[in-house]
Structures are given as C-alpha cells and as structure tokens.
Amino acid sequence: MDKNASSNKIDFLLLGRVLVLTRPYRTIFIIAGLLAVFLAPVGVLRPYLIQYTVDNYIMDFDYSGLVMMLMILLGVLFLQASMRYAFIFSANLLGQSVIRDLRVKVFRHITRLRLTYFDTTPVGKSTTRTINDIETINNIFTQGVITIIADLLTLFVVLAVMFSTSWRLSLICLSTIPILLIATYIFKEKVKSAFQIVRTQISNMNAFLQERITGMRIVQIFNAEEKELENFKKINEKYKKANLNTILYYSIFFPVVEILSASSLGLMVWWGAKGVLNNEVTLGVLVAFPLYLGMLFRPIRMLADKFNTLQMGLVASERVFGILDKKSFIKNQGTIQPEKLEGDISFRNVDFAYDNLNKVLTDISFELEAGKTMAIVGSTGSGKTTIINILNRFYEINGGEIRIDDIPIQDFELSALRNRMAMVLQDVFLFSGSVLENITLRDSNITREEVIEASKLIGAHVFIEKLPGGYDYQVMERGATLSMGQRQLISFVRALVFDPDILILDEATSSIDPETESIIQYAIEKLIQKRTSIIIAHRLSTIRHADSIMVLDKGQVQEMGNHDELLEIKDGHYRHLYEMQFTANAPS
Numbered sequence: 001m002d003k004n005a006s007s008n009k010i011d012f013l014l015l016g017r018v019l020v021l022t023r024p025y026r027t028i029f030i031i032a033g034l035l036a037v038f039l040a041p042v043g044v045l046r047p048y049l050i051q052y053t054v055d056n057y058i059m060d061f062d063y064s065g066l067v068m069m070l071m072i073l074l075g076v077l078f079l080q081a082s083m084r085y086a087f088i089f090s091a092n093l094l095g096q097s098v099i100r101d102l103r104v105k106v107f108r109h110i111t112r113l114r115l116t117y118f119d120t121t122p123v124g125k126s127t128t129r130t131i132n133d134i135e136t137i138n139n140i141f142t143q144g145v146i147t148i149i150a151d152l153l154t155l156f157v158v159l160a161v162m163f164s165t166s167w168r169l170s171l172i173c174l175s176t177i178p179i180l181l182i183a184t185y186i187f188k189e190k191v192k193s194a195f196q197i198v199r200t201q202i203s204n205m206n207a208f209l210q211e212r213i214t215g216m217r218i219v220q221i222f223n224a225e226e227k228e229l230e231n232f233k234k235i236n237e238k239y240k241k242a243n244l245n246t247i248l249y250y251s252i253f254f255p256v257v258e259i260l261s262a263s264s265l266g267l268m269v270w271w272g273a274k275g276v277l278n279n280e281v282t283l284g285v286l287v288a289f290p291l292y293l294g295m296l297f298r299p300i301r302m303l304a305d306k307f308n309t310l311q312m313g314l315v316a317s318e319r320v321f322g323i324l325d326k327k328s329f330i331k332n333q334g335t336i337q338p339e340k341l342e343g344d345i346s347f348r349n350v351d352f353a354y355d356n357l358n359k360v361l362t363d364i365s366f367e368l369e370a371g372k373t374m375a376i377v378g379s380t381g382s383g384k385t386t387i388i389n390i391l392n393r394f395y396e397i398n399g400g401e402i403r404i405d406d407i408p409i410q411d412f413e414l415s416a417l418r419n420r421m422a423m424v425l426q427d428v429f430l431f432s433g434s435v436l437e438n439i440t441l442r443d444s445n446i447t448r449e450e451v452i453e454a455s456k457l458i459g460a461h462v463f464i465e466k467l468p469g470g471y472d473y474q475v476m477e478r479g480a481t482l483s484m485g486q487r488q489l490i491s492f493v494r495a496l497v498f499d500p501d502i503l504i505l506d507e508a509t510s511s512i513d514p515e516t517e518s519i520i521q522y523a524i525e526k527l528i529q530k531r532t533s534i535i536i537a538h539r540l541s542t543i544r545h546a547d548s549i550m551v552l553d554k555g556q557v558q559e560m561g562n563h564d565e566l567l568e569i570k571d572g573h574y575r576h577l578y579e580m581q582f583t584a585n586a587p588s
Helices: 002-020 023-058 063-112 115-120 123-165 167-214 216-221 225-277 283-324 384-391 414-419 435-440 448-458 461-466 484-497 514-528 563-567 573-585
Strands: 345-352 361-368 373-378 399-404 421-424 502-506 532-536 548-553 556-561
Touching: 002 123, 002 283, 023 063, 023 123, 023 283, 063 123, 063 283, 123 167, 123 283, 167 216, 167 225, 167 283, 216 225, 225 283, 345 384, 361 384, 361 399, 361 556, 373 384, 373 573, 384 502, 384 532, 414 421, 421 484, 435 448, 435 484, 448 461, 448 484, 448 514, 461 484, 484 514, 502 514, 514 532, 548 563, 548 573, 556 563, 556 573, 563 573
Parallel strands: 373 532, 373 548, 421 502, 502 532
Antiparallel strands: 345 361, 345 399, 548 556
8 A cells, every 4th residue: 555655646746847847838838738739618618508509599499599699600610620720730830849858868868977877777768758757747747747637627527517417317328337337447447457568578579689680790690590580580479468458458448448438327217207298307418418428438448548648758757867866977077168278198006997996997197298209009908098088077086186287187078178188989889970070070160171182191092082972971870881990990080180299099900901901090190189198009010109008917117118128128018018029919
C-alpha cells in the first residue's frame, strides 16, 4: 500500500515537473485548458437541443420553429467543430513547442557532460533519450492530461444532464457501467504490461541492429551472415509476439465495450418505450438518450488508453530527467579568456584516476617551453592519451597542478582555454556533410579562402581538388568514402584553420602507410611551426627531431630528454623501444 502510494506521488511529481515546461507557453496552455472546459457543455448541448426540438416542434408540427431549431443546431455543430479544431491544434502546438525546447535543453546538457559519462553510457541510450523518449513526452499534452480532463468533464456534464432529464432512465442505462469499469481497469493494466514488454523488445532489436550494422565488416569477414540472420529472426519473433499480445487485449476490450454499449441502448429502448407509452418519458428524451450514451461510452472506452499513454509519457519523462539531473560537469569557474596563449605548459606532481581509485598517472611532472615540441612515448596503457585529456580538461585531476603560461588551468574559462588548443586524433571522426563543413565545423567566421590557404600550406589542397566537387564533396558517415590518409589530412587542415597556440597530435601517423606518411610528416612539420606541440607516437622515427621526449611506463615518467640523449642511456626504456622497432623493421 505504501509502495503504491509512493509510486502515485512520484508520478504526480513527474507530471508537475513536465507541466513546468509549459511556462513559456502558458497562454497556449490556458487556451487549451479553457477549450477543454467549454467543449463539455457545448458537446452536450446538441442532443439536448434535439430532444427539445422533437418535444416542442416536431410533435406539434411547428414547421417554422423546426427550421429555426435546425439553424441553431447547425450553428452549435459549427461552434463545436471549430472549438474541437482549436483544442486539438493548441494541444499539439503546446506539445511540439515543449519537446522542441526540451530536445535543445537535453542536447546542450549532454554536450556539457564530462567524458566519463560517454565512457560508461552507450550511444544508443543518449540517442533514445533525446529523440524517442522526448517524442513520447509529447503524448502527455496531445493525448494525456488535457484530453483526459476534457473527457472527464464531458462525462460529468452528460451524467448531470441525463439524471436531470430522467433519473430512472439514466439508472437503467448505467446498469452496465460497473462491468465496463472493471473491464476498463483490467484492460489498462494488461496493456500497460504488454507495452512495457514491447518497449523492451524493440530496444533489444535496436541494439542488435546497431551493433551488427556497425560491425558488418566483421560479420562478412567471418561469414556469419546466416548465423546473425537466425539471431535476428529470434529477436524479431519475440517483438512480433509482444505486439500481438497488445493487439489481443485491444481486440477483446473494444468488442466488450460495444456489447455493453448495445446492452445499455437495448435497456434504454425497452424501458424508454414503455415510459413513452405510459407518458413517463417524452419521445424527445428517447431520441436524445442514445446520443447521450454515445457521449458517455466513448470517453470511458478511451480513458483507459489515454491513462496508459500518460503513464508511458511519465516513464519517458523520468528517463529524460534522469539525464538532466546528472551534474557531471567540468567546473567552469575560471574567468581568464586569453586572446592568445604563449604556450608554456607545466605539470607539477599530477595524479589522476578515471575511477578516483586506480591511478592511471602518478606524480607526473614536466615543463614544456612555448614554441617547443615534446613527444610522449610508451607502451599501451602507460597514460599517454590521459595526459592530453587532462590538459584539455576533459577530466579533472586528483592531485597536483597543471599550469599554462604559469596560470592554473582551472583559472581559464573552459571554452576560452579549448579555443586556443587543437587536437588531431588517430581515429579521425568526420561528419556527414561537405569537406569544407568538416574543416570549419560550420564556423561562419572561417572563410573558404582561409581553408584553401591552410590546405595548400599543409599539402592537402591537391587531393581535395581531385575529389568530385572539391571542397564541396559530400563526405559520408564517419568519412567512409575517404582513405585513412585523406581523413587525416582533412583533420590537419581543420586544426590549422582554427589557429591554435597549443597543438596535440595523438598517434596521428600510426595507421598510415609509408607512402602517405611522408605527406603526413610534411603536414606535421608545417603544423608545429611556432606552436607549442605535444606529439604522441608509436613510430619513433617520426619524433626524432622533437625538442624533448618523455617516456612513460605504468603512468610514471621514466625518462626525459632528446632522441640522442635517450639513446645513450644503457638499458633505458626509450633505447629498448627504439631497438625493438629498428630490429622489427630491419630487412631480413
């Protein structure tokens, strides 16, 4: 009992939180609410006028009065249709306006979350919350709260008119209502459970499809098409059964409602006809009551479905608010917004752990002068990429201090700090759109001429011009139609046009063939000129000319110096790595 009460309370709290979203559109909300209130009496007015017409004009053969009542009925019908249109439009306008704002709010919130959130949350979950769940919230306005209120008001008004007209006939007609209410409650509970199963099954299907389509290369390489098809058939079958269960409940419930409605109508005709013969009920009442019954049974039949729609909307809103309630942000309390950085970088006894328990970096200290280039090498998992992640403040350090130009990085305004840095990753991500848009990231402050100039400087202009459409060539999702080297060159141009003061290259040549590597190496040399640069590389041949090389092992600095100095250290980590690569690449 307490648990249920608690659940109801939580539902009402969620509903209140959803309704708060309508504040910017309170005028539309009030209009929709008023229309819901006025639609009830206007709807009941039509059968009442028909009853009045039959009793006072048709039975008295008053032709002129009949024509007058016909015109009034047409006017009421037009008024009701206009109000119904305005109600549906305003409710949908309200819902679409709210979910438009909510989508923007959720997307803005997601883009501000720490990378820790994306490390632990599947992409599909965030996508579902931003699109599917928010769309479901729209039903709270179009098929939920306001329409439920409108239907309930209609029920009360119809019952009031029926009992004021003939309480005996009303009781006869309503004798089937208890059965209808029981059937409605059972239907509501069954459909709710069935819909939950449907949502689970479609979620499983989406996850399966996303993984298999993304990994289709692996599926085909290992000739697993038939096996995966069988797996998909099983998931698809479960989804079909879940939908059929839902359809089963509807196919039972609606005929039951029709039977009960017909039974009420039959009882009304049987008792009403006797009443007319005994002068206890007028013929107008007998004509109007079937209309009242239709207005009574339709909302009762639809209320169960609308309550389920409301509940599903609240479940979706709980999921969406679950994301909005995450406050996993990088603190942005800095006020310094530099137009330019000198580029001095200092790490002082820095400790870091992704889970705040298991250290990835331990007591990291180094100095990098402005305009100099430092390379970071080490085995996989040594902490190379982690250093550049905390330098960009994608994660907060657990101890120590990081300074840029002798200023703690926490004192910089976050976006201003990142504006002065650029990073080129090993796995280049390109968006659907033109080459130009991928380079500028749709920044209107960067002109086509600046992009072309940067491309020429890097050595990418020739290959871009050869593409169909040149800079307007449409890149497919993730740059699938471009080679790794081409994608890498585009990312270099992107870094250059943003004119960073600090440049970071994270294994930018590790997946490049030797022929393309010379082009990439030329691009790197152009990029790092007059900039503070940090280069992470597995290929030691690409960093021989770095001003300093830092060797990491298990999150600790093992060696620091230039290429020649490090080679002179007997049994040194760098010398060991260099000899391994040299031996591996030596001709047999």
